[in-house]
Amino acid sequence: MKNIHDARFDLNLIAVFDALLRERNATRAAEQLGISQSAISHALRRLRTFFADPLFIKTGDGMQPTPRALELTQTVLAVMGTIRTDLLTQAGFDAAESNRRFSLCMTDMGELVFLPMLIERMRKIAPHCTLRTIQIPPRQIFSALESGDIDLAVGSLHSMPEGLFQQQLFTRSFVTIANRKNRSIGATLTVKQFFELEHVVVTLSGKTEESYDSVIDNYGPRRKIYLSTPHFLTVPLIIERNPDLVSTVPRELGRTFESYKAVRMVETPIKLPNFAIKQHWHPRYHHDAANIWLRKLLKETFERLPE
Template sequence: MQRTHDPDFDLNLLRVFDALMTERHQTRAASRLGLSQSGMSHALTRLRAFYDDPLFNRGKGGMLPTPRAEELAPSIHALMETIRHEVLSRAVFSPRSARRTFSLCLTDLAELEFVSPLLRFFEENAHGCVLRTLQVPSKAMAEALESGDADLAIGALGNLPEILYQQLLFTSPFVTLVSKRNRRLPKALTLAQFEAAQHIVVDLNDPVHSSFDQVIEAAGIHRQIVLRTPHFLSVPLLLDAHPHMLATVPQALARQFARFDLVRELAPPVTLPRMALRQFWHPRHNSDPANVWLRGVIRRLFGDGPGAARG
């Protein structure tokens, strides 16, 4: 093996090693670093030559580390953490020249609302940067934000650790949706009509996500729930297939569904609390110029609510 003080060794290769250890998948690791497939393959070839070891072999579970890679991993990861949090965090972030992946914890609802405007902004102002979306369990979210595996979490999130910083982006009322093929129901539902109908409920089954269903039940309103699903995106198709059913969702989501021309909005028979969309980050990255820039972009694009995105 060559000595580590070899002047020909490119320290950027350690980023490749660390990403492969984290992702265990060459394509995902390349995306995380903003590299092409050929660039990732070339870097891995150089790492293997330097350490005189395969380091990662293709297996059923993806890229599996060799014993030599497992031995190197803790030291390399610690070094990369030091560089990220003690060195790079003090640099000035220049989005037009940056080559970085930004990772966001999002539900599918938040993906609908945030990703497309962000992509347009990145194409115009940070074309060398990559967006990556994650779905992280609530119990692991604070850890992901602290470690840097995720830069921000965005959504209607509650019960997160108090140590996390947060910023309100906008609030959205709730509306009840019905298939456009159902013309029997008026725009304003009565309580009797609401309780007599069959309902589809979006249930993320995660205590970190705010639930308005509890408020409905606490008000003594009884619904005939026939389906609970964790997927917002299936709602308009399900309502179109079952026109007699209802679903109560945030209006921000209903406006996204309007493009499918399958559902129409009804006013719920009771006043429901507004859903608050916030962005969350860890104090460890509060002064990181790249994180500060990203938070500012999201606040600028979405701070006035749905449809306010602008370049």
Template structure:
């Protein structure tokens, strides 16, 4: 096998089908002398004339006839199994996509993403997961997680691709019946009010806390919680204030008696992105999901 040129097989098949060297050359897009050279190499490799020139064209010998069927099968397998690109069809897929999201990421991304899947990929499903940075990096590499969407600054290895979706800011939440009427809190009000602080796994909240530390701003912390979902009920029922990513505040305002206030300081914005491993950059299903997220959320 090491000495046999597999590129000669399509030549033998073309001569058999066309019954002429010139016809095989046209079929293969080769010159007639090149086909003749290939045929001579094949004859020498197999120790058989393979095709005999007659009044009816190039007639195959028994050795050539034995060669045709497996050659046709080999070439067909190469075309359909190796060379053909795998097309992903969302309309018929039953794929379960696994996406790494924080709890606030779920509120921001999942409603619209699920709505799109119901429309374009009704057989598909979404599994949302949360895991530590090292586990997430390994899961993306192994294909256990398709995408990470949100704020994941630890995914900066060169094997990870990233695409910016939009910038995010922070907003303060107060009870809807709070006496504050202005749209922006003063620094005095911000420092005097009792604060509910979220210590969640999501990294975006860390940005705000680190900003306060750098600016040496000390609040009056009344409550610390690892959960976002209790915040709208705590805020609407009392006189606490919480500072959260804007999309979270806008989601809470839809079902709780709270209002959004601008913080009294200029807090740096942060980018939300989608991340994937380079191994799956050309994967049809992964590429389709990325394109949907860009269409839905990119600014």
């Protein structure tokens, strides 16, 4: 193994490697590091000489890493992550004094069930910071994260674009909700009843096969889906006015809906795997001090959330 004190190598080269991995563009990497493009080119030549590999090749889609560069990726990200997280985060972002507005992409379910807890914690430790939530189609999430228009995308998101970092916050189970006045549904649902009933499903992409509860369709005949909607919060209102409809939703949401007395929870008669709630962010902000702080806040807020 080459010695880290080798005259051909210094830790500044790791920063250049890291920037090129995330930006895939020499100009943007230079802007991010605050150096000239010629300095990036010089550093890349030194890296290529040191590792005896081209590392990054110019293509129509930017500078793509070679197999050797991909082998080194985890090590480079780990080194830079340790430096930025342990040494630079506190100096780069002071939550108690900052007045930054953070933007989160989340569903209306997230706003109803999880956002209040986040706000409560954030107001205590970052009293001058504010929040904005938006909902956008899954196909737009990557560009919104890349541009910085949103800091994190949070939820159980099907069709999430490739190329984003992600971290699991917690897992949850499903429950079925039905109108309280529907006497044909007792304390429990049979599998036969379940597939005979008409269902309301929530899908952000507009594709029924990508609905939040699409895993159900792997466990029996296809359901009778009457309505697909991008909004969780309309579901209990629809079921209240249409007693023959049911819907399968995350358990916390079912519990919240049940408290409004229009619907009640019934255990879904199929044993379904839990689904994961995750936070996603763009590689460009992987080492951003404020983004690191926000990700840590969400992780700490929700990782011990009881079922």
